[in-house]
Amino acid sequence: MWVRDWGLKVRMYLTMVLLALVYLAFLAILSALNVNFGFLLFIAALMLFTQFYFSDKLVLWSMGAKIVSESEAPELYSIVRKLSMEANLPMPKIAIVDTSIPNAFATGRSPRSSVVAVTTGLLRTLKRDEIEAVLGHELSHIKNRDVAVITIASFLSTVAFFVMRWAMLMGMFGDRRDNAAATGIVLFTVSAIVWFISFLLIRALSRYREYAADLGSAILTKNPRALISALKKISGRMEYVSSSEKKRVEGLNAFFIVPAISRDSIISLFSTHPPLEKRIERLERIAREMGW
Numbered sequence: 001m002w003v004r005d006w007g008l009k010v011r012m013y014l015t016m017v018l019l020a021l022v023y024l025a026f027l028a029i030l031s032a033l034n035v036n037f038g039f040l041l042f043i044a045a046l047m048l049f050t051q052f053y054f055s056d057k058l059v060l061w062s063m064g065a066k067i068v069s070e071s072e073a074p075e076l077y078s079i080v081r082k083l084s085m086e087a088n089l090p091m092p093k094i095a096i097v098d099t100s101i102p103n104a105f106a107t108g109r110s111p112r113s114s115v116v117a118v119t120t121g122l123l124r125t126l127k128r129d130e131i132e133a134v135l136g137h138e139l140s141h142i143k144n145r146d147v148a149v150i151t152i153a154s155f156l157s158t159v160a161f162f163v164m165r166w167a168m169l170m171g172m173f174g175d176r177r178d179n180a181a182a183t184g185i186v187l188f189t190v191s192a193i194v195w196f197i198s199f200l201l202i203r204a205l206s207r208y209r210e211y212a213a214d215l216g217s218a219i220l221t222k223n224p225r226a227l228i229s230a231l232k233k234i235s236g237r238m239e240y241v242s243s244s245e246k247k248r249v250e251g252l253n254a255f256f257i258v259p260a261i262s263r264d265s266i267i268s269l270f271s272t273h274p275p276l277e278k279r280i281e282r283l284e285r286i287a288r289e290m291g292w
Contacts, residue, residue: 009212012208015204019153019202025194026191065095076096086220095116099249100119100120102122104134105117105138118135122134125233132221134257140212140216143216154202168188206272227283231257231276231279241260259273
């Protein structure tokens with residue numbers, strides 16, 4: 001039975017409402033300034049379309065992931081099939097990434113086009129029940145349509161980014177006689193503020209959805225402590241992965257169950273994932289509340 005954490009749902013909905021209010025204010029300001037941003041909207045829409053429809057292929061390609069058949073990975077197929085049936089999901093494709101980084105991710109715009117990927121480092125690091133818990137987390141992302149939600153939430157943030165770039169050029173090269181430069185400065189300031197606030201809200205939304213996927217794993221496997229053990233092992237093992245290897249995949253950290261962050265990365269300041277300690281604390285509480 002699929003259980004929802006309503007406290008978590010309320011926080012997610014509140015974040016999305018705040019995001020919508022920021023976007024509406026941004027559009028109202030653009031309208032008040034008589035900005036014709038049709039071309040920028042077209043570019044942003046094109047980027048959204050590309051991200052939405054081809055993100056799975058781009059992510060798999062950038063990671064060097066290989067789609068495997070059931071004969072090549074029978075145990076993985078067995079685990080994913082069992083969990084997919086439990087979650088009432090169609091069977092996703094399964095991919096393996098040959099890297100020492102112990103991790104997993106899910107991608108795809110809908111449950112029917114989804115892919116679940118695990119790394120060889122993860123398969124070498126975890127036991128079967130821990131692998132099952134990690135896969136339960138990734139299938140929960142698919143169940144919750146997280147890729148689509150974050151992509152759509154990011155749309156006007158992308159528009160704000162393009163307006164910011166365009167306004168910066170207007171401010172630098174606009175004709176001061178018709179106040180183009182002053183308008184450009186105002187637009188740059190407004191769009192920069194909108195982009196930054198939406199960036200923080202989208203990061204918060206992403207963190208909430210990680211909590212929801214942890215809860216989903218606990219429900220599907222009925223073994224939250226296996227996920228706790230897996231998270232600890234993945235995080236501990238990550239310390240031994242070279243910084244160069246982590247940097248190679250940092251752009252995909254939003255997809256991973258545990259982000260691969262190098263020590264000198266600024267991404268740690270605006271993480272897409274909650275702190276590991278808080279995730280473990282919540283899972284411990286879930287285990288106690290459900291008698292597991």
